[in-house]
Amino acid sequence: MPAVKLYGNLRRAASAAQVVIAGDTVGAVLQALCADNAALAAAIFDGAQLRAHLRVLVNGHDIELAQGLDTRVNAQDQIAIFPPIAGGG
Amino acid sequence: MHGWMGKILDIDLTHRRVTTRALDMDIARLFLGGRGLGARLLWDEVGAKVEPLAPENVLIFAVGPLTATGYQTSNRFTVSTKSPLTGTILDANSGGYWGMQFKRAGYDALIVRGRADTPVYIEIKPDGVTIHNAQHLWGQRVRATTQMLGQNNHKRNVLCIGPAGENLSRIAAIMNDGARALARGGPGAVMGSKNLKAIVVEGKERPEILDQELFKFMLYETRKLLRASPLTSQALPEFGTAVLINIVNAIGALPTRNFQQSQFENAEAISGETLAEKYLVKNTACWACPIACTRISKTDKVEGEGPEFETTWAFGAQCGIDDLAAIIEANALCNDLGFDTISAGSTMACAMELAERGLLDSDLRFGRADLLAPTLEAMAARRGLGDDLAEGSARLAKKYGAPELSMSVKGLEMPAYDPRGMQGQGLLYATSNRGACHMRGNMLSLEVLGLPKLIDRFQVQGKSAFVVLHQNSAAVIDSLVLCKFTNLAVAEEYFARALTAVTGVPYTTGDLIRVGERVWNLERLYNLREGFTRADDTLPPRVLNEAVQDGPSKGWVSHLQPMLQEYYRVRGWDENGVPTSGKLKELGLDCL
Numbered sequence: 001m002p003a004v005k006l007y008g009n010l011r012r013a014a015s016a017a018q019v020v021i022a023g024d025t026v027g028a029v030l031q032a033l034c035a036d037n038a039a040l041a042a043a044i045f046d047g048a049q050l051r052a053h054l055r056v057l058v059n060g061h062d063i064e065l066a067q068g069l070d071t072r073v074n075a076q077d078q079i080a081i082f083p084p085i086a087g088g089g
Numbered sequence: 090m091h092g093w094m095g096k097i098l099d100i101d102l103t104h105r106r107v108t109t110r111a112l113d114m115d116i117a118r119l120f121l122g123g124r125g126l127g128a129r130l131l132w133d134e135v136g137a138k139v140e141p142l143a144p145e146n147v148l149i150f151a152v153g154p155l156t157a158t159g160y161q162t163s164n165r166f167t168v169s170t171k172s173p174l175t176g177t178i179l180d181a182n183s184g185g186y187w188g189m190q191f192k193r194a195g196y197d198a199l200i201v202r203g204r205a206d207t208p209v210y211i212e213i214k215p216d217g218v219t220i221h222n223a224q225h226l227w228g229q230r231v232r233a234t235t236q237m238l239g240q241n242n243h244k245r246n247v248l249c250i251g252p253a254g255e256n257l258s259r260i261a262a263i264m265n266d267g268a269r270a271l272a273r274g275g276p277g278a279v280m281g282s283k284n285l286k287a288i289v290v291e292g293k294e295r296p297e298i299l300d301q302e303l304f305k306f307m308l309y310e311t312r313k314l315l316r317a318s319p320l321t322s323q324a325l326p327e328f329g330t331a332v333l334i335n336i337v338n339a340i341g342a343l344p345t346r347n348f349q350q351s352q353f354e355n356a357e358a359i360s361g362e363t364l365a366e367k368y369l370v371k372n373t374a375c376w377a378c379p380i381a382c383t384r385i386s387k388t389d390k391v392e393g394e395g396p397e398f399e400t401t402w403a404f405g406a407q408c409g410i411d412d413l414a415a416i417i418e419a420n421a422l423c424n425d426l427g428f429d430t431i432s433a434g435s436t437m438a439c440a441m442e443l444a445e446r447g448l449l450d451s452d453l454r455f456g457r458a459d460l461l462a463p464t465l466e467a468m469a470a471r472r473g474l475g476d477d478l479a480e481g482s483a484r485l486a487k488k489y490g491a492p493e494l495s496m497s498v499k500g501l502e503m504p505a506y507d508p509r510g511m512q513g514q515g516l517l518y519a520t521s522n523r524g525a526c527h528m529r530g531n532m533l534s535l536e537v538l539g540l541p542k543l544i545d546r547f548q549v550q551g552k553s554a555f556v557v558l559h560q561n562s563a564a565v566i567d568s569l570v571l572c573k574f575t576n577l578a579v580a581e582e583y584f585a586r587a588l589t590a591v592t593g594v595p596y597t598t599g600d601l602i603r604v605g606e607r608v609w610n611l612e613r614l615y616n617l618r619e620g621f622t623r624a625d626d627t628l629p630p631r632v633l634n635e636a637v638q639d640g641p642s643k644g645w646v647s648h649l650q651p652m653l654q655e656y657y658r659v660r661g662w663d664e665n666g667v668p669t670s671g672k673l674k675e676l677g678l679d680c681l
Binding site for chain 2: 007057062080
């Protein structure tokens with residue numbers, strides 16, 4: 001099953017830094033991740049879409065430049081979810 | 090006079106002469122203040138034959154027309170000089186309180202020239218300017234100096250150098266308000282070369298604001314935007330800049346062990362999340378800043394500001410070190426000795442690689458957290474090998490026969506983004522007028538964070554237009570002088586309207602971007618006058634020729650040349666990177 005790594009304040013909402021969840025697309029995995037956690041769902045989703053400024057990577061590549069939530073994943077893949085972050089100083 | 094104070098303070102340390110002259114308002118309107126004003130004054134003051142550590146070089150401290158008005162983040166100021174590290178034009182900027190206080194002393198800029206015959210400090214107060222003996226301060230560290238001179242955030246603010254600047258380290262910073270740094274390019278060494286230990290300011294004047302109602306409205310609108318953005322209201326206050334460690338590592342662009350790898354296996358241990366969990370005491374803010382991104386962290390040995398993302402990377406992944414407490418302590422020591430943390434960490438990483446390859450006789454090795462503090466102490470004192478490291482990585486690597494191991498551009502150490510995994514960032518480093526820099530525009534927003542829209546970080550064609558836009562925008566924000574983090578939530582249009590309200594001079598967004606372009610081109614002209622050429626717009630051989638071995642950036646090198654050709658075209662420069670006469674006329678620079 002794909003591993004999901006959470007960062008920033010998403011860890012607090014999920015009470016974990018990493019979870020393993022079944023699913024064959026990013027969208028399916030994230031829906032399963034949020035199924036029993038309304039706070040986490042609110043932090044990740046805005047309706048059916050990802051929240052603005054949230055970044056989701058599969059093996060280090062942003063899904064916005066792939067097929068978005070329809071991006072396919074397999075058991076060896078690593079999904080990383082970053083809340084809105086900024087900086088550079 | 091609205092916005093600007095209309096005066097430049099000029100102090101000649103050789104002759105101990107203090108004069109004041111009027112600010113040329115034509116120049117002020119074209120270059121605003123801060124970095125732009127500093128570059129324009131430096132063009133006239135310091136020509137091509139001046140050695141950076143000679144008395145003929147000057148330090149120009151400058152604020153902008155919005156400084157001290159209370160507009161959000163209007164606390165920043167700049168120092169401009171010829172860099173002893175790179176030989177290029179240099180400006181560095183800093184936040185805190187000193188800039189606001191200096192503006193309230195009634196000036197837009199301070200030029201310090203010459204060299205005192207013994208150590209001195211300058212005191213600028215409402216009743217006059219005094220040059221004092223500083224023999225008792227010479228040798229003192231930054232924190233002690235700041236306390237001894239009576240730092241009081243809202244009344245009296247201290248800017249000084251530490252031992253690194255006194256001993257002319259080319260990577261020495263100028264520090265203000267205790268732990269803030271005008272860091273890059275070695276301005277601390279220029280101050281040390283003048284025997285100038287500190288500048289203390291007390292002010293009581295207020296910049297006049299022409300249209301109070303419009304200004305209040307702009308304050309309200311800006312505050313609303315900063316509160317509404319999850320970036321400025323949540324992300325930066327909660328985790329600070331170090332939160333970037335994990336995402337930059339995840340995409341395979343976190344330079345590791347002197348750019349030998351682009352992912353650090355123990356990034357989590359030095360991340361913003363770990364900093365917040367284990368070491369964060371509280372966060373704090375600069376004057377008039379509602380964002381409050383500054384971390385106050387604490388270990389068993391130290392408590393103080395930082396570390397920021399770049400520092401965490403420089404002493405962490407870049408040195409192969411995963412001991413966050415040691416990194417926090419190295420940051421605190423750099424602040425106290427007066428070092429640029431990026432250059433200090435990256436120079437140490439360069440030394441570690443030289444030693445591992447048998448080119449340097451030293452115990453320094455990647456991962457040796459225990460050697461960070463003693464090496465910094467030796468660098469500040471110029472003791473033993475520290476004397477070589479105090480010169481920065483380019484001179485160090487050249488001396489030990491491997492110049493290609495300095496991860497620098499024009500002699501300035503590259504920040505925490507690997508150009509092989511962020512192609513636009515590589516172009517930005519190569520073309521930055523002060524050497525490799527992420528604050529002359531940063532492609533992180535577009536290439537990684539999707540702000541405002543994600544673009545392919547591996548894309549080469551078409552990148553230059555984005556780089557030019559970001560560079561021009563950064564140049565004008567540095568000239569206003571504001572914090573670039575405001576720009577995450579607040580567009581340039583708001584800065585233009587606030588500036589118009591304060592000064593009465595009608596500025597549009599386009600006018601501001603044009604100011605940025607003017608500043609960029611003037612800086613380019615300065616470097617051309619110094620003898621820099623297209624050949625200097627390059628990157629270290631490692632990122633041009635050695636492909637990333639693993640991770641999401643595997644197989645990539647920087648494809649600089651096609652981007653550079655396109656960049657010159659977009660800039661309106663010829664194929665050698667020289668601004669055309671048409672471009673200079675368009676920008677009002679044809680008279681130079």
